[in-house]
Amino acid sequence: MSKDFSNVMERVKFALAARTGKEIAKMLDTAESNVSNWRAKNEMPSDFYVKIAEKTGVSLDWLMIGKGFPYDDFNTPPWLELKQPNWINNLSTERKEFLKKLENNYQEYIQENIQKNEFIQNNEFKPLHSHFLSDDPSDDHIRFERLDVIAALGDGYINNETAEVVDFVHVDKAWARENLGGNLSRIQVITARGDSMQGTIEDGDVLFVDTSVRSFEGEGVYLLSFADGLKAKRLQASVGGGLLVISDNPLYRTETIENDKLEKLTICGKVRGAWHLSGF
Numbered sequence: 229m230s231k232d233f234s235n236v237m238e239r240v241k242f243a244l245a246a247r248t249g250k251e252i253a254k255m256l257d258t259a260e261s262n263v264s265n266w267r268a269k270n271e272m273p274s275d276f277y278v279k280i281a282e283k284t285g286v287s288l289d290w291l292m293i294g295k296g297f298p299y300d301d302f303n304t305p306p307w308l309e310l311k312q313p314n315w316i317n318n319l320s321t322e323r324k325e326f327l328k329k330l331e332n333n334y335q336e337y338i339q340e341n342i343q344k345n346e347f348i349q350n351n352e353f354k355p356l357h358s359h360f361l362s363d364d365p366s367d368d369h370i371r372f373e374r375l376d377v378i379a380a381l382g383d384g385y386i387n388n389e390t391a392e393v394v395d396f397v398h399v400d401k402a403w404a405r406e407n408l409g410g411n412l413s414r415i416q417v418i419t420a421r422g423d424s425m426q427g428t429i430e431d432g433d434v435l436f437v438d439t440s441v442r443s444f445e446g447e448g449v450y451l452l453s454f455a456d457g458l459k460a461k462r463l464q465a466s467v468g469g470g471l472l473v474i475s476d477n478p479l480y481r482t483e484t485i486e487n488d489k490l491e492k493l494t495i496c497g498k499v500r501g502a503w504h505l506s507g508f
Contacts (some may be wrong), residue, residue, distance in 0.1 A: 233270040239291050240272075241299065243284045245326075245333040256280070284330060291387060292360070298334070306330060370404055370437075372397045374417040377455055380434055381422030382480070384457025397434055397503070407436075408500045414440040418451075418495065424475035425449070429460060434503040442496035444471060452493035460499055 240368075244255045249263040251487060256276060266272040281288045285306040289295040299305050319327075319488045363496045375391040380456055390395060397404070397417050408415050428449065437451050452473070462474040466484055471493070473483040 229271045233267070235294060236272070237267065239286075239294065239298075240280060241432040243280050243286045243291060244331065245329045249448050255283070286492050291422040305334065337482070368401055369403050370399045371413070372399060372417045373414065374419070374434065377416070379418055379437075379451055379458050380459040381420055381426075381429060381431065381460055381475075381477075383422075384454050385421060386457040409438055411440055412436070414438055415500070420502065424460070424477050424480045425460060426477040428462075428476040429473040429499075429502045430504050432504075434502075435460065435499050436501040438500050439497040442495055444495065445498070449499040450495050451497040451499060453496050460498070463495075 242251060244252060246252045246255055249267075250260050253260040253263050254325055256275075257278060276286060276294055280286065281291060286298045287296055290298050328455040328494050371394040374395050374397050376394045377387050377391050378385040404412060404415075416437045416439050418435050418437060420429050420435050421431055423431055435451075441450070444463055444465075448462070449460055452459050452461055452463075462476060465471050470484055470486040470490065473485060475482070
């Protein structure tokens, strides 16, 4: 079996929460010999890819070529059925057990990937995935997970090596498409702390960070990794070359990163939006 197809079969096993060819065959209602033939020929009939995607909700792109993530804004985890009071009573015992197995399997998958590529390593924000879900069948809203990651507005903030979900942020889907870009699967929601960006970002604001941006792409607010931790700062091209690191609060001074020092600057994402929540 070729390495590429071996990776495909690993994704098939993950998607179906199956460990053996026999279990794969049972889940797909086919003969075990067919699974053996796929391995021998390094290919699986296209209709089985579709069947797996329909059965488990995983992305076809991810399943077939490993592109993106198993679940994204178009492919939501099927075990959400377990969390819908109006649906769960209509689920068979067998379906409930299968969905719980899928959910547990996915959590194991996440933990394995965190161990291979830590979420936050050496103070650098490293996204594993962006898990956001539709709140209701009308599909008008998205529920983003807010992580316990802090972006400092001032001195840097040293975060934990792995990030955990602390709560959820509910966003109108049309607003998200218009303001956060088309690749919502790369948006991470974190929290800002400090006052150096006052007037643009306030202490406690929720930040929507596009982690697909890993280099300077014009003036804007970026999430940056420094020796003392994560910071959210405005970047602007310098007339003499290099980049200006700007705090929108005039009480803070502007720093300059010269051209020969740019390789040491780590851009972890671009801030696409910030929400301010007022307390009463």
